[in-house]
Amino acid sequence: MADTLRYRDDEPVDHPAVTVDSFLDQSNASAVRIEPGDDARELLPHLDRLALVEVNFPAFGDGRGYSSARILREAGYEGELRAVGDVLVDQLAYMRRCGFDAFEPDQRFDMEDVKSAFERWPEVYQKAADTRTSIWAKRHP
Amino acid sequence: MYKYDQYDQAMVDARVEEFRDQARRRLEGRLTEDQFKPLRLMNGLYLQLHAYMLRVAIPYGTLDSRQMHALADIADKYDRGYGHFTTRQNIQYNWIKLEDAADILADLAKVEMHAIQTSGNCIRNISSDHFAGAAADEVVDPRPYAELLRQWSSFHPEFSYLPRKFKIAVIASEKDRAAMRLHDIGINIVTNDVGEPGAAFYVGGGMGRTPMIAPCINSFVPLDQLVTYAEACLRVYNRHGRRDNKYKARIKILVHELGAEEYTRQVEAEFAHLLDQGVEPPLAELERIKGYFEDPLFETAADSQIDRIDPDFALWIDRNTVAHKADGYVSAVISLKPVGGIPGDATAEQMRLMADLAKDYSFDELRVMHTQNIVLPHVRKADLHALWTALDAAGLGSPNLDTVEDIIACPGLDYCSLANARSIPVAQKISERFAQTGKTATLGELKLKISGCINACGHHHAGHIGILGVDRKGVENYQLLLGGSEAEDVSLAKITGPGFDENGIVDAVETVTTVYERERADGERFLDTYRRIGMNPFKEALYG
């Protein structure tokens, strides 16, 4: 837990996340871990009992987790969305835009690099799962 | 032409600083090469056989003289005094040092250019019709749509780690000058029965080792849902495209394995969902962008008379100029295919000259063609002689557009680490042979395309005549293909039979053109004759 970067104020869930299959089988888990091949939409009927969704990135080049994150946020999920695994500092800004608000990387970040990663982009073109105002919206208020 | 506002500029400036920081961390050893690779690729920096190659984006192939001058300056300052225009309307430099890359990106940003997403598993530079805004046959100028998609796809947070690269082309006429259906997504701006404009989506085309022609998955997406529809196409691909095998990771394989119908069904479901998510830019943004692509002030009474007394000039006019929508104007093609030259290469001096001529004669605008030539889109007929005289003096006056000398060739074994065979020398020998025999003139339109390996960067599948370099027991060998087209009559070429060595392939090309000359009916192109008579007569002549 010490190495998890969190951008939310609530208390972290205190039990480990279960696989999607066992989550769908058991009614009391409130934390689940999505693997790249899992369908995030299977969780949508159960969002109200979820407090933590971990999205695993076994290899940073596999970008399926970005879509999983957005799908959950678009469906109204407001709990913690944590990227775990091979999560690199150069991906943080995009992950945040896709709705991740916690990061548990295999390799510890340099906090200076994290700071510059989040401060890097003064603007964004697209609307995504974060609250940033797109350039398009600014051009046409 | 599109101009950056403070937002566009802020984004490319931020990108330069991001890359500078990434390159520094790489040089300090804080990023491994594996970690750095996708980052440098997304900034156009690709490791070739001998050095880094930098690919600079020329969005939808349009640039002005200031930008062309900047490209020439980069060639002089950081490379060996030349650059190479590519089949996706970009330019690449072949001899770049990693230490210089961030400075080059900074130089580019000063002239509203970049190398963003010109490589890597992300949405690449959007290509378009090189005669956009000038062609007499277009429904609308396709470039505003391409620019909108450029903005949408730049730094897209969800689609920057796709299964594989992703190429989009946008056209807006029945004539396809951008190989639209051989792209991951091809968009054709069309009008429906009641005259409203919309976008037809073709998804899952491509060349490479498994060439496919994209099926139309939606014949009319309203323009105020264009971005949302593209987002749906990409999301289905990002989630379900294969990641277990990089040779099966392009969207064409997904569409093929699911079937176009099932892929379409999934896209439509995602689209219906995304329509509520507010991802579409306001239509006012499209209108804002369109404002930058208004016609230049064409002279209404421009003189249409051309003095054809000089036969060399007359030949160039006939071959290298194309009808324009405005009376008294043409689009003029500057061939980068001099006989015996390297297709698509231009020296810094030539770039500067083309820039200056564009300023003097073409409303300060140039285009890069996917066939690796340059267009001055809006030239007064009255200025053609002066233009041609200047081009000819600089070795840029080859009258060979769409002829057998107008060859597309990939870099091949001279540069590329994936190559099986050299492409450039084969192209050089073929153009020399046909120029010598004088047959170039009599063969008419004949599109010849050469790839140095199965990855097909030289579009050999789409050549009327295609050549594919393969490795046969350690020796370079060339297969011959016939009957491909990337135009509106799109088709994939077929292999004739056993391959040839380097001299043999030049002879083989000559042999098939002889069959064509013998068999052609009135007005038939090589491709038409091939389609009519089939492969056999060619095979007999080659192997008989």
Ligand code: SF4
């Ligand atoms: S076709 Fe092959 S040899 Fe040619 S550039 Fe592409 S990868 Fe390299």
